[in-house]
Amino acid sequence: MATMMYWEALQRAHDEELARDPLVIVMGEDIGVAGGTYKATKGLYDKYGPERIMDTPISENGFTGLGIGASFIGIRPIIELMSVNFAWLAMDQIFNSAAKVRYMSGGQLTAPVVIRSPGGTAHQLGAQHSARMEKVFMGVAGLRVVTPSNARQAYGLLKSAVRCDDPVFIYEHELMYNMKSDVPDGEYFHPLEGSEIARAGRDITLFGYNISVHWCLQAAEILAAQHGIDCEVVDLFSLSPLDRAGIKASVSKTHRALIAEEAEAAVGVGSEVMAIINEECFFELDAAPVRVSAKNVPIPYNHTLEKAAVPSSKDIVHAVLKMLDHSQHPTSRDTSTSLHVGKS
Amino acid sequence: MKPADKKRVLREMLFARRFEERCYEAYVERKIGGFLHLYPGQEACAQGVMEAARPGHDYVITGYRDHIHAIKCGADPKAVMAELYGKETGSSKGRGGSMHIFDVEHHMMGGYALVGGPFPLAAGIAKGLKMKGSDAISICFLGDAANNQGTFHETMNMAKLWNLPVLFVCENNLYGIGTRIDRSTAVIEQYKRVSGYGIPAAQVDGQDVEIVYDAAKIAVDHVRSGKGPYFLELMTYRYRGHSMSDSNAYRAKDEERMWSKRDPIILLRDRLIKAGTITLDDYKTMDTEILDQIENQIIKFAEDSPEPVVTELEKYVLAENDPYVHPHSSRGTH
Incomplete structure (x- = not known):
């Protein structure tokens, strides 16, 4: 088990897949000679050459469509969209070509492309470089959406995505490329569906994905240390499809749910998880689920305003305490069973 | 083109005409739903280009006016008609419809309904062919109006930049939906628009299949x-x-009359009669045979075919049982 940074894990996955299969190619802006804005393709141009490591013009819809077309005849393109904000320009090809071609050809064609792109608010990048677009992708039939929260997932999800016959969108985060975690030394394929229990707990489930998993883990530490609340943190690394069984299992155990998301609340991961809870385990609930989401504003440039626009671990702590109505109840450590009145 | 080929070409173009006219009738009878874009008048384009290419070997992609391109690649007209009828025996098992005819076995990579969408897909297929060292080429048939999309410019740039084996065939029928080209497009002659990308181009009469063939051969x-x-x-x-x-x-009757005099089928028919290759009776016999084939084989097949079953509604959305969705090395997951 080696500790490596998120970008290093991505670079390793690229390198291994390029070495294994001559039909794997990488495309994107500055991914070749420059090695990638976030270094995920560092060194690959020198190793595999310009035919396979393709620096593209700044034509997002064009080169995304070109990669999709190549995938129709067996090429396995990994397309990097430098920022998810630019994915808006490639939506036509992602949605209309990649996601629909298997269905509208009656199963004759498939588009096994991987599209990687970082989103999220970073350091004062302003409204047009701070998009959180996961909700846009996850509502589209025919497209898989995964989002790694650590280096192990970044490595294993990319490996599986390259080999999977479906188009896979990998939503990364601009602030996470230097985050370190353990990655298996041997080849590791992360499942493209499911969820992971990042922290086991009894009192409430905090659902996170991508960067919000880390906010949830930080909040869980604070809630455990200062309030005796035992949080379970579930990492929703697959946003499409969402893990209905995993969501149900955790909520059936803790009877409370909070969803933390960096995006605006409307029509998002939180609302979808809430709907699944309603459909799968409504009568297991001891409290109404809550969302901790971004404010519904274009992301401001000003540092203070930017921070206020998106949630943090503090917001999760406050929301949990409010849900558990902590001022009026003893701590869960003392009376953990009382939190589950009516449940066996 | 040899005389025997010309006779076959005439027959195939007449078949294309009759096939599309029968689609029109079936649409009026409500046997065909959705949007239906027909090809009469443009037959020499697909015919002439595919005569010069290698159907079934070269890769073809196009827009929504796609029935005849699929048939020219080698698709079974019965499967195309069954697709229009929405039947399980259709080329896309009734999931695609008129605008999405695919026959991947014959390298018909599909009809796409977003104007300009196929440009980058065609270049991508060409990239794949180049990587594989194939001698096949990618052929993208689109209308003039597609050239006003961003994908046109993005793709021309990349196709030339990476020297990709792709032939762009612009079937300039002068209208983008209902807007005449001079009201939508600053430079009317479309072949001039690619000179900015260093791509060689030609413009020829698309009504004369022999002229199309000769130009397509060079291309x-x-x-x-x-x-x-x-x-x-x-x-x-x-x-x-x-x-x-x-x-x-929106079209002037004079303009329509002028172009109807340049009917690609009549042009070739009269030329072959004049050359003594066929007689008018031969042509009439050919027509009768085609109408019979369409009615008694193609339409009958579509009519008699089963509907898709609703229990298979969600099939073909994603790959079935893909091993990387739940690989064995998974751990700690639900």
């Missing part, structure tokens, strides 16, 4: 020999509206 040879992309503009006209929902009121 196909250029692309197949590894010299990169080529752009071929074919001047043509559609005899019906843009789709079945189009009243066609």
Whole structure:
């Protein structure tokens, strides 16, 4: 088990897949000679050459469509969209070509492309470089959406995505490329569906994905240390499809749910998880689920305003305490069973 | 083109005409739903280009006016008609419809319904062919109006930059839906628009299949020999509206009359009669045989075919049982 940074894990996955299969190619802006804005393709141009490591013009819809077309005849393109904000320009090809071609050809064609792109608010990048677009992708039939929260997932999800016959969108985060975690030394394929229990707990489930998993883990530490609340943190690394069984299992155990998301609340991961809870385990609930989401504003440039626009671990702590109505109840450590009145 | 080929070409173009006219009738009878974009008037374009190419070997992609391109690649007309009828025996098992005819076995990579969408897909297929060292080429048939999309410019740039084996065939029928080209497009002659990308181009009469063939031969040879992309503009006209929902009121009757005199089928027919290759009776016999084939084989097949079953509604959305969705090495997951 080696500790490596998120970008290093991505670079390793690229390198291994390029070495294994001559039909794997990488495309994107500055991914070749420059090695990638976030270094995920560092060194690959020198190793595999310009035919396979393709620096593209700044034509997002064009080169995304070109990669999709190549995938129709067996090429396995990994397309990097430098920022998810630019994915808006490639939506036509992602949605209309990649996601629909298997269905509208009656199963004759498939588009096994991987599209990687970082989103999220970073350091004062302003409204047009701070998009959180996961909700846009996850509502589209025919497209898989995964989002790694650590280096192990970044490595294993990319490996599986390259080999999977479906188009896979990998939503990364601009602030996470230097985050370190353990990655298996041997080849590791992360499942493209499911969820992971990042922290086991009894009192409430905090659902996170991508960067919000880390906010949830930080909040869980604070809630455990200062309030005796035992949080379970579930990492929703697959946003499409969402893990209905995993969501149900955790909520059936803790009877409370909070969803933390960096995006605006409307029509998002939180609302979808809430709907699944309603459909799968409504009568297991001891409290109404809550969302901790971004404010519904274009992301401001000003540092203070930017921070206020998106949630943090503090917001999760406050929301949990409010849900558990902590001022009026003893701590869960003392009376953990009382939190589950009516449940066996 | 040899006389025997010309006779076959005439028959195939007449078949294309009758096939589309029968689609029109089936649409009026409500046997065909959705949008239906028909090809009469433009037959010499697909025919002439595919005569010069290698159908079933070269890869073809196009827009929504796609029935005849699929048939030219080798698709079974019965499967195409069954697709229009929405039947399980259709080329896309009834999931695609008129605008999405695919026959991947014959390298018909599909009809796509977003104007300009196929440009980058065609270049991507060409990239794949180049990587694999194939001698096949990618052929993208689209209308003039597609050239006003961003994908046109993005793709021309990349196709030339990477020297991809792709032939762009612009079937210029002078209208983008209901708007005439001079009201939508600053430079009317489409072949001139690719000169900014360094792509060789030609413009020829798209109503004369022999002229189309000769021009396409040069274009196909250029692309197949590894010299990169080529752009071929074919001047043509559609005899019906843009789709079945189009009243066609925006076109001058004089203009329609002028183009009807340049009917690609009549042009070739009369030339072959004059040359003594066929007689008018031969032509009439040919027509009767085609109408019979369409009615008693193709329409009958579509009519008699089963509907898709609703229990298979969600099939073909994603790959079935893909091993990387739940690989064995998974751990700690639900």
